Amino acid sequence: MAAPTPQLGDAEWRHVCADVALVGRLDAERQARLRALAARFLATKTVTAAGALTLDARQRHVLAALCCLPVLEFGFDGLRGWSQLIVYPDAFRVNRSHHDDATGVLTEWEDELAGEAWSDGPLILSWRDVEGDLDDPEGGCCVAVHEVAHKLDLLDGVLDGTPLLPRDWQRAWARDFQQAYDAFCADVDAGDDRGIDAYAAEGPDEFFAVTSEYHFSAPALLRGAMPAVADHLHRFYGRSPFA
Numbered sequence: 001m002a003a004p005t006p007q008l009g010d011a012e013w014r015h016v017c018a019d020v021a022l023v024g025r026l027d028a029e030r031q032a033r034l035r036a037l038a039a040r041f042l043a044t045k046t047v048t049a050a051g052a053l054t055l056d057a058r059q060r061h062v063l064a065a066l067c068c069l070p071v072l073e074f075g076f077d078g079l080r081g082w083s084q085l086i087v088y089p090d091a092f093r094v095n096r097s098h099h100d101d102a103t104g105v106l107t108e109w110e111d112e113l114a115g116e117a118w119s120d121g122p123l124i125l126s127w128r129d130v131e132g133d134l135d136d137p138e139g140g141c142c143v144a145v146h147e148v149a150h151k152l153d154l155l156d157g158v159l160d161g162t163p164l165l166p167r168d169w170q171r172a173w174a175r176d177f178q179q180a181y182d183a184f185c186a187d188v189d190a191g192d193d194r195g196i197d198a199y200a201a202e203g204p205d206e207f208f209a210v211t212s213e214y215h216f217s218a219p220a221l222l223r224g225a226m227p228a229v230a231d232h233l234h235r236f237y238g239r240s241p242f243a
């Protein structure tokens with residue numbers, strides 16, 4: 001016997017639409033698809049509150065909807081390969097190290113993160129940062145979208161700013177993103193601020209994740225700054241809720 005299709009009730013879904021402007025502004029057809037994806041997310045992935053945080057059902061539903069928003073067009077398969085969402089109360093510290101093979105020098109430092117996506121492990125978010133995004137839905141930030149973009153990037157085995165796509169599209173994507181990334185890095189180096197977070201210059205992977213946040217929460221800004229990237233993201237994620 002097939003397992004019953006997981007559901008999110010009408011009242012529960014109304015809460016999600018009220019709490020998350022990015023969801024509330026979707027048209028009815030896309031909302032219905034997102035609702036089914038979010039229910040499947042809750043049925044198949046573990047949502048774990050870490051530290052002193054507790055998460056009620058309403059918060060879990062919000063998290064599930066945010067994590068599924070980037071796969072609205074790609075499909076639930078875009079979330080394969082991991083099963084756990086860990087949510088910290090606030091930004092969290094991680095220890096980093098880098099060994100320079102040429103000099104033999106080991107550098108260690110601490111990073112403070114709002115989210116993290118492990119290549120073969122959980123997705124991690126800070127609830128305080130998620131809440132900040134909900135309070136300012138058109139502010140250009142959405143940490144859940146950012147981390148899921150990294151997961152989509154990893155589907156082809158390499159974190160390089162190009163997700164799993166049909167071959168021709170992947171080639172065009174890689175070319176257009178590389179051009180836009182090079183131009184963006186040159187702007188950042190020159191101190192030329194076009195409103196896109198300079199963190200996008202950290203690498204092609206961060207460039208994809210950061211521009212994904214703008215696609216959802218500040219699409220006009222993204223389109224004005226880098227139209228070719230905006231076109232690819234529109235095709236990949238579907239129409240922005242704020243377009």
Ligand SMILES: [Zn+2]
Nearest residue numbers: 146150206209
């Ligand atoms: Zn990132």
